Amino acid sequence: MSGAGPGGGPATSSRPTARVVIVNWRRPDLTIRACESIRSQLRDGDRLVVVDNASQDGSAAALRGAGLEVVETEQNLGFGAGVNAGAAGLDEDVLVLLNNDAVAAPGFLDALTAPLGAGRDPSLAATTALILLAGRWRPARAGEAFLTGLDGSRWSRVGADAEARGEGEVLVNSTGNLVDSSGNGYDRDWLVRADRLDSPAEVFGLCGGACAIRRDVWEELGGLREDLFMYYEDTDLSWRIRESGRRVEFVAGAVARHEHAASSGADSPMFVRVNTRNRILVAAEHAPWPVLLRALARTTARAARHGLRGPVMQGLRQGVAGIRRARRARTIGASGSRSR
Template identity: 25%
Template sequence: MTDELKVVTVTYSPGPHLDRFLASLAHATELPVTVIMADNGSTDGAPEDAVARYPNVTLLHTGGNLGYGTAVNRAVDAHVTDGELFIVANPDVQWGPGSIDELLAAAQRWPAAGAFGPLIRDPDGSVYPSARHQPSLIRGGMHAVVGPVWKSNPWTAAYRQERLTPSERPVGWLSGACLLLRRDAFVDVGGFDERYFMYMEDVDLGDRLERSGRQNIYVPSAEILHDKGHSTGRDPARNLAAHHRSTYTFLADRHSRWWQAPLRWTIRGALAARAGLVVRNSRRKQTKGRL
């Protein structure tokens, strides 16, 4: 185990979330920690204030809003050395006591794994389904298309593994809100795919790690709280549209043969229809909220 742990977070005007992230980090591990903030163009002063208040924080300006995965890649290239374990986490995470140490202990138990993820709780205390199967064409496609109108459909339940008791186990992918990663495994698969500006980069990473022979391990003994509405709340309609574009990129990549072109057209059309529905609903709610 390393004597110092690098924690990478991507900031984009994170507001008070960042201070809670940094303050709670002291309870998450007994190791000394260096936090690398890859800043994508914050205008609220929160990253600069954090550097002034926390001596273990380093600020890396990415030069613009490059997207989540690209910013993480830049930080890893600049600050994480070969052979290290490191954390990637959103700045709106609050760390549970010993949560990082639990992830590090799991890394000792699963030497063939490349990624480890904690149990994630929503602000209301409920468990977020952060450890999932890979989205197969049927399971993932049906979840994407019918999920907004039929919440209890069996494809969504199977994909999200909602009916399983939390247990330490290999899964298809883990939420990028918080990951412990082996740098060697991360670099070997090319890091995050920078075509994904936001959303699905964690699904894609989990898939590529698994294809390379590394496991993605869910570690529910480690717990964090995630205020996941922080980033999507600024412009939910725009972000929902981005989610659907990323979903198409992921599925089209996995079904890229020439004879699968009709399938890709069908996926594109279904996702476009779903995106139109959820974006209209989001904008309608925003309009009502202003009245």
């Protein structure tokens, strides 16, 4: 699929200029690898910017030593603020986001940005890539660490030797973002076998791990919101894109491989707390009331299963505390006067 354009066809030689922003926090090794995968794809007028989110561990020096343009923040204000810092003064046609724990396949940048270039459909605001899980995977055995698919299937990563022999399956991480009836934002086609993938271009929203947004849309919508710190920023932006009357499209030919949760850890208390809080806040601001009520009911039941303690309950309390402000932002946004 590398070097292919939208729908798997040849990548066009004409595309808009792009600024690629990659956010680093204390993983310069991953970030340099991500940058190396995209640097050879840059053309005249493109720019690659790495944001070091106040790592204070020598990351910025290591990144500059690798010949990268680095923006340093004074403190770690989270993913949204980091992206916004890297996008400041954007004068390229398109903003491209790539997770620092992802690797772009050849042809990724051309394929992802081409639909947003000259002669574009004015309703198309953004594109989202085909993100594959790094490595190869097989059905999990008892006692093994595993990832759970949307259908309940369990997968474990094969070892390096088995991977080198081509054993196991290539699995999908994302073909864009969906939101369910309880306000949960999730990756479409999560853990679907790549050789069985058959998803339409139309999708609810973008995955912030590998996506592109038109500059005019980015400026109009005010970039990523910064109060979420991390997680659900892409879901919030997707909602705002749709509320503006525009849409997001999945580009099968733009391929990136992602080390799932290599930077943050998907089972950490911080992940659970922030994910829980942000799901409620984003639903409160954008989703219909029944969706928010289901989100609150299901989160309360989940917290109760843990004795009303721990990170789920902490996230629930923080989310509930922010509902009034979120609903107020919803009202202001509907009037067309919101400034983010």
